[in-house]
Amino acid sequence: MVKEGVITNLTKALSGFIKENEFAEPLARGMLLFLEDETVALDRLRAIFGSDYEDILLLAFDWKLIVPLIPSKTCAWEDLAVSGINAPLYTMPKAVLYVLKEAMNKGIWDIDMGLKIMFETLDILVTPDKMVELVEELFNREKFMCVSARDIDIACRTVGLPGFADQVIAIFKGVGIISPKLSYLGKLKPALGPLYDVNPSLVKRLIG
Numbered sequence: 001m002v003k004e005g006v007i008t009n010l011t012k013a014l015s016g017f018i019k020e021n022e023f024a025e026p027l028a029r030g031m032l033l034f035l036e037d038e039t040v041a042l043d044r045l046r047a048i049f050g051s052d053y054e055d056i057l058l059l060a061f062d063w064k065l066i067v068p069l070i071p072s073k074t075c076a077w078e079d080l081a082v083s084g085i086n087a088p089l090y091t092m093p094k095a096v097l098y099v100l101k102e103a104m105n106k107g108i109w110d111i112d113m114g115l116k117i118m119f120e121t122l123d124i125l126v127t128p129d130k131m132v133e134l135v136e137e138l139f140n141r142e143k144f145m146c147v148s149a150r151d152i153d154i155a156c157r158t159v160g161l162p163g164f165a166d167q168v169i170a171i172f173k174g175v176g177i178i179s180p181k182l183s184y185l186g187k188l189k190p191a192l193g194p195l196y197d198v199n200p201s202l203v204k205r206l207i208g
Helices: 004-015 021-035 042-062 077-083 094-106 111-120 128-139 149-158 165-175
Strands: 039-041 089-091 146-148 178-180 195-198
Touching (some): 021 042, 094 165, 165 195
16 A cells, blocks of 8 residues: 555655646556556546546646557557547556656656666666766757657767667667657658657656
8 A cells, every 4th residue: 555655745746847736646646556567457547536537647648657558550659649548558658657766755756866767777788877868968959849860869979879879769769758759750851860759757847
């Protein structure tokens, strides 16, 4: 059973950037379910969110805190949004899960520490501190919640990781830091490469 202090801490952390404060506590309770299971059924979330469950699910998806688990050719967030919010199962991006673990103990949405601990668990040659630096450098280049493959390459070179861009794209997609932006495919300048949505819950300028 989750202690009320944990719920209080997470609610406080979420209230720092979620304007709909009345949804912060039920959202916190629902997010904590993902500590027990990688996937959570809609019925369990609906039981916690109550009559506002659709609004809270949409809010959680807007921030990419919780995403529907729907069969998709791309697994892109855009694809999931088109499929509708009432999915039978939901999951939480790995990067968000680690920030959540910090928030439930500290009462703040500590992106850097959560990501650092997550990167420590991954089998990559780059240090966790350098990976956190790379995330921040990349997100400094974000425009309209998007970054390009070129941005990723430049960010890698800026932090001293030339030639690492392809690996970064795979890693960041896998943990939910970025997701392919499908609506722009075929409409980009070749020099930019593909575009990627960034996870807004991991962008520090959006967090109070």
